[in-house]
Amino acid sequence: MTITNSSKWLASVTVFPKTGVNDPEGEAILGGLGQLGYSEVSRVRAGRIFRVQLTADSAEAALTRANRMAEQLLSNPVIEQFSVEVEPISDQVK
Amino acid sequence: MIGVITFPGSNGDHDALHSLIDDIGAPAEYVDYRQTDLARYDAFVLPGGFSYGDALRCGAIARFAPVMAPLAEFAERGGPILGICNGFQVLTEAHLLPGALLRNETLKFHCFWTHIKIEQLDNAWTAGCKAGEILRLPVAHGEGAFFADDDTLDQLEANGQIVARYCEPDGTITPGANANGSARSIAAVSNRQGNVLGLMPHPERATNELVGGADGVKIMSSALNFLNVAV
Numbered sequence: 001m002t003i004t005n006s007s008k009w010l011a012s013v014t015v016f017p018k019t020g021v022n023d024p025e026g027e028a029i030l031g032g033l034g035q036l037g038y039s040e041v042s043r044v045r046a047g048r049i050f051r052v053q054l055t056a057d058s059a060e061a062a063l064t065r066a067n068r069m070a071e072q073l074l075s076n077p078v079i080e081q082f083s084v085e086v087e088p089i090s091d092q093v094k
Numbered sequence: 095m096i097g098v099i100t101f102p103g104s105n106g107d108h109d110a111l112h113s114l115i116d117d118i119g120a121p122a123e124y125v126d127y128r129q130t131d132l133a134r135y136d137a138f139v140l141p142g143g144f145s146y147g148d149a150l151r152c153g154a155i156a157r158f159a160p161v162m163a164p165l166a167e168f169a170e171r172g173g174p175i176l177g178i179c180n181g182f183q184v185l186t187e188a189h190l191l192p193g194a195l196l197r198n199e200t201l202k203f204h205c206f207w208t209h210i211k212i213e214q215l216d217n218a219w220t221a222g223c224k225a226g227e228i229l230r231l232p233v234a235h236g237e238g239a240f241f242a243d244d245d246t247l248d249q250l251e252a253n254g255q256i257v258a259r260y261c262e263p264d265g266t267i268t269p270g271a272n273a274n275g276s277a278r279s280i281a282a283v284s285n286r287q288g289n290v291l292g293l294m295p296h297p298e299r300a301t302n303e304l305v306g307g308a309d310g311v312k313i314m315s316s317a318l319n320f321l322n323v324a325v
Contacts (some may be wrong), residue, residue, distance in 0.1 A: 021241060024201050076151055077240055078194040
C-alpha cells in the first residue's frame with residue numbers, strides 16, 4: 001500500500017459468513033445461476049461490503065480503526081468473518 | 095413492575111404488555127429505549143418485532159440503545175430478562191446470550207404454530223413448566239435459525255442452557271419440526287446463570303384461548319414470581 005499524505009481514507013470492509021455457517025441466501029443464488037445455465041458454478045457465498053469514509057493520520061491508523069468498526073458492529077464474530085482494505089481518497093474525487 | 099422495552103421498530107411490545115396485564119395479571123409498562131434509570135423494574139421483556147428495521151443484522155443496532163447498558167448491569171445482578179423473537183436476537187447481539195440467529199433455512203418468513211419441548215426448568219422463565227412438557231406456540235420470524243459452533247453447542251448442552259427444542263406435537267425431535275434449520279433444533283437458550291432467556295416462538299401471543307392457545311401462560315406467568323424481589 002502506498003503511503004500518502006492524504007487524511008481521507010476509504011475503508012472497504014468485506015463481511016462473509018464463516019466457514020460452517022449455513023448460508024441459505026448463497027444457496028438460493030447458486031440455484032438461480034444453475035437455472036440460468038451456469039452449470040459450472042458449484043458454490044456461492046453471499047456477503048456484503050461496507051465502504052466507510054474516514055479521516056486518519058495514516059493508512060495504518062485508518063486500517064486499525066476500520067478493523068475495530070468491523071469487530072464491534074459491522075460483523076458479528078459468532079457467524080461472520082471480515083477483511084478490510086484501505087485506500088486514500090483524493091480531495092478532488094468525491 | 096415488569097418493563098417491556100420498546101425499541102424503534104418493536105411491534106410485539108403491545109402483545110407482551112397486554113399478555114402480562116390482562117392475561118397474567120402482572121403489573122407492566124413500556125420502557126422507552128432511551129431510558130437509563132431502571133430502578134423500578136423487577137424484570138424485563140424484550141419484545142418481538144423489527145428493531146431499527148433489522149438494519150445491518152437483526153438486533154445489531156438495538157444493542158447500542160441507551161437502555162442496554164443498565165439492562166446488562168441488571169442481567170449481571172441476576173435480574174430476570176425474557177427476549178422474545180427480535181428480543182432474543184437483540185440479547186445475542188448484546189452478548190447477554192450465546193449464539194446468533196441466522197436467516198431461516200427456507201429463506202421464507204415463518205408464521206405458524208409450532209411445538210417446543212421444554213428441557214430445562216432451572217431458569218427464571220420455565221420454572222413453572224414440567225420437564226419434557228410440550229408447549230404449542232406461534233412463531234413469526236425470518237431470521238430464527240439458531241447458530242453456535244459445535245464447541246459452544248456442547249458447552250450449552252453440558253451447562254443445561256438449551257431450554258427448549260422444536261418438536262412434533264408428540265414431543266419427538268425431528269428435522270421436519272425444525273422448520274427454520276436451527277442447530278440441534280434449538281428454540282430457546284438461557285445464559286449460564288439462568289436469569290436471561292431467549293426464545294424465537296411467541297409465548298405472549300398464546301396466553302388466552304381466544305387467540306388460539308394459552309400454553310404461553312406457562313412462561314409468561316413466571317413474571318409473577320419476580321415482583322418486588324430486589325436484584
